[in-house]
Amino acid sequence: MKKHNCIKNIFRTGAISSEFIGNAIAKHQSKTTIGAHQIFLGQVRADEIEGKKVSAIAYTAYEEMANAKMHEIRETTFSKYNLTCMHIYHSLGTVKAGEICLFVFVSSPRRKECFKAIEFVVEEIKKEVAIFGKEIFEDQTHQWKVNS
């Protein structure tokens, strides 16, 4: 049975709240074949660059391409690892330093698959998905973020 064949929209406006993350965990209590969850949260860092501090990141995306790529990554991950389910959300718009901009949630009967899968998914998102970030400094100037 293929449960993951339609293209989902991973984007949410603004920061991802701890309530949203908590609810996502709670929703899995009925799925009792799951024995392990793994969660990755990306948080906006208040980097200091040439004496100026990042106060927020404004995210934009080429949404159609980003969602299509994310779908491909999802399919690859399901084929590589024995996962029960996978949920991915990324912010668009302004996310302040300290707030969450990426939420990846994978679940499996066994822990080892989760550990490997989450690393794979997060690295693929960073490298392959058309999301752009404008680092906004406290003085309202900005620079464009590049993933390392």
Place this chain on the structure above:
Amino acid sequence: MLSEITQCPEETYVFTQTKVSDLLEELFEKYPLLKEKNFQVAQNCKIINAESIIKETEIALLPPFAGG
């Protein structure tokens, strides 16, 4: 990032049998500052290279990714 240079989000060009490199040449002439930027080109949501032929479709210039 790139639209800060072009001051517009999109433009329409009419070509026949044009390669990506030809389009870039045209864009660089119009927007010399683009030359200093690092970006990839996508056609119909797929990354393509300089030798690819442009079809009647949407071409996107993608600055470096910064998700997560």
